[in-house]
Amino acid sequence: ETGVTQTPRHLVMGMTNKKSLKCEQHLGHNAMYWYKQSAKKPLELMFVYNFKEQTENNSVPSRFSPECPNSSHLFLHLHTLQPEDSALYLCASSQELAGVFRYNEQFFGPGTRLTVL
């Protein structure tokens, strides 16, 4: 595997289900991101982890719960979602310098297309 991979690629879930999205980066990066893209809307940054520490939570509802067990893996745990949470969820990674978290090129995965019924 190369680059940034995401599983599953498609997910349909009911509002009472619990599911998880998985992201893995094979680039040796130390920062990882979750983005959400709703239909005809811009990508929105949800969470950021830098060296496994969460550095950003962009006012995301608690029904979305991120987990970063190591710098290569990122999860997004989903529970009691709403139909308006249906969207494309994109994971990205970048190489950051310790103590200097500025923009560096973000490499994106292909996304998970989530549908909440």
Next chain:
Amino acid sequence: DQQVKQNSPSLSVQEGRISILNCDYTNSMFDYFLWYKKYPAEGPTFLISISSIKDKNEDGRFTVFLNKSAKHLSLHIVPSQPGDSAVYFCAASVDSSYKLIFGSGTRLLVRP
């Protein structure tokens, strides 16, 4: 309210001609701007960027122009090729932060 706007949802251009994709922003604190390209079923990939200290950056067929007074940037693709057909996202950040603010994208179709 969106801070980064791409007002044209789609653009169709003949192969070999110039493609011009536009982006407007409202936050005068933005100092770093990027373009990403996205093919179907793939994640966005970085294309080109520009710092606010410049007004032009060129990379092969791709050139980004920045007009700070108008809070406007554009991406020029010359000559356009069918393989350039994709969705193009404009993004911006304050203080060159990792926190990117994206536009909603413009779908470019280059006709053979």
